[in-house]
Amino acid sequence: MADNRVVQGRMVTPEALAELIEGEDVMDAEAISETDRECPDCGGDVLEVGYMPSVTEFVTGWKCQDCDWADTDRD
Numbered sequence: 001m002a003d004n005r006v007v008q009g010r011m012v013t014p015e016a017l018a019e020l021i022e023g024e025d026v027m028d029a030e031a032i033s034e035t036d037r038e039c040p041d042c043g044g045d046v047l048e049v050g051y052m053p054s055v056t057e058f059v060t061g062w063k064c065q066d067c068d069w070a071d072t073d074r075d
């Protein structure tokens, strides 16, 4: 449970955070980590999570804790 973080007022697990970023179910997610990044939309704190949307893909995703902004390392 220590991996959980509050995002937009809700406690989320790594998998739930990855699903917010991806917009659909993911297969697996690593622990959530904090970053030095600032949200470009609201200036809020940005969390990072690595996850597998499918067996063949690994994505690093970022999500603002305060608003809907999210990004990934996909091209």
Ligand SMILES: [Zn+2]
Binding pocket: 039, 040, 041, 042, 043, 044, 064, 065, 066, 067, 068, 069
């Ligand atoms: Zn934000």
